[in-house]
Amino acid sequence: MQVTADKTYWLEHAWLGTHVEPGVALEVLPGGRIGALRTGAATPPPGAEVLRGLTLPGLANAHSHAFHRALRGTVQVGSGTFWTWRDFMYKTAQNLTPDTYFALARAVYAEMALAGITNVGEFHYVHHAPGGAPYADPNAMGEALIEAAAAAGIRITLLDTAYLSAGFGEPPNRHQLRFCDGSADAWAQRVSALTPRGDALIGAAIHSVRAVPADQLATVARWAEERGAPLHVHLSEQTAENDACLAAHGRTPAQLLADHGVLGPRTTGVHNTHLTDADIALLGATATGTCMCPTTERDLADGIGPATRLQQAGSPLSLGSDSHAVVDLLEEARAMELDERLRSRTRGHWTANALLTAATADGHAALGRPEAGRLEEGALADFTTIALDSVRTAGALPRLGAETAVFAASAADVRHTVVAGRHIVRDGAHTLVGDVPSALTEAIGALRA
Secondary structure, eight states: OOOOOSEEEEEEEEEOSSSEEEEEEEEEETTTEEEEEEOOOOSOOTTOEEEEEEEEEOEEEEEEOGGGGGGTTTTOSSOOOHHHHHHHHHHHHHTOOHHHHHHHHHHHHHHHHHTTEEEEEEEEOOOSOTTSOOOSSTTHHHHHHHHHHHHHTOEEEEEEEEOOOSBTTBOOOTTGGGGOOSSHHHHHHHHTTOOOBTTEEEEEEEOOTTTSOHHHHHHHHHHHHHHTOOEEEEESOSHHHHHHHHHHHSSOHHHHHHHTTOOSTTEEEEEOOSOOHHHHHHHHHTTOEEEEOHHHHHHTTOOOOOHHHHHHHTOOEEEOOBTTSSOOHHHHHHHHHHHHHHHHSOOOSSOHHHHHHHHTHHHHHHTTOTTOSOOSTTSBOOEEEEOSSSTTTTTOOGGGHHHHHHHTOOGGGEEEEEETTEEEEETTEETTTBOHHHHHHHHHHHHHO
């Protein structure tokens, strides 16, 4: 039986994974998936909604800490390292409640939609009230994030994070008490009460090898394996973490994770900055993914990760905005290539198509949605359109739209964002939240107050 399309979009130019195609008619079926995709449509079909510019699959932000958005601009005074930045982050985390977190995350996710992001992986570890006491609903903070994503119109994979210690053999400090469930078993019991629904998936995360004792890593990995859920972990972001792990266990963080069954194709290491040759081979051999967050890694002076070598070894790449120094997945894609150019003093490590694939299909797969990130029949009808006539993109050759998107455009060039066939951003305005700058100002002001 033929299913009638709910809606038809006419895409002036569409990136189809390997090339840009002019004149594409895209049908959206009931349920929000792509039906027929017809190329060679020189003019819009009758009744079609016209999207001028370059349409891409919706972007996937594979690593987010929503509350870090409140730090933007305020942590740029003076000098320091990741560890001094972390002190500012802890102070902000202490002011979060389920209500203030909902308001902030709703505004942050709306900012993401304005940037063409249709799916976010929220690495969530602020679970309890200050001091560590659970809320009446132990998952109140996670539920606030799920509701915020729905209110902003984007999909979410809530990567509920186990965070149990301050370091190897150290109990959580006073700031970390609200992150801590006490044990991996208690974490698993709490997170098991969360259920996927609508546009929300539930995944797992290990904050880091310093924050989850070695003998409890397998519990988190087993929870994710039993549910076929994505599993993410901050990995070798800092040399201090590597040194402490070697001192405590006589092996690198990647080797420790391998010993306890954490690595594998459903697992994504976030940052993967300071790896040994053996670590890179291990991640590649297990098909463990790598989520690079270049704007945060440079903002925190973390270093440049070996992304080219990881991909060559067999580790799929995805991208995240992490601390939200900026929210711009096109900038993340561009920065990954440009950082590698600075380090190697050569150009062209990835094609524009490869960088867009990291920002789309491979990012969605890392978040448990392999059916997203492609403009093809049967895929989720999630896509975003970039203007080709802005001051940044004007004069570009449409057939080189992928290159224009990655190396010239920015989040400011996003004109439309569609999720499940529904306009979330139309002509640069958010259809659900409305005045996103005001929503951000109000939510961040409430935390500072």
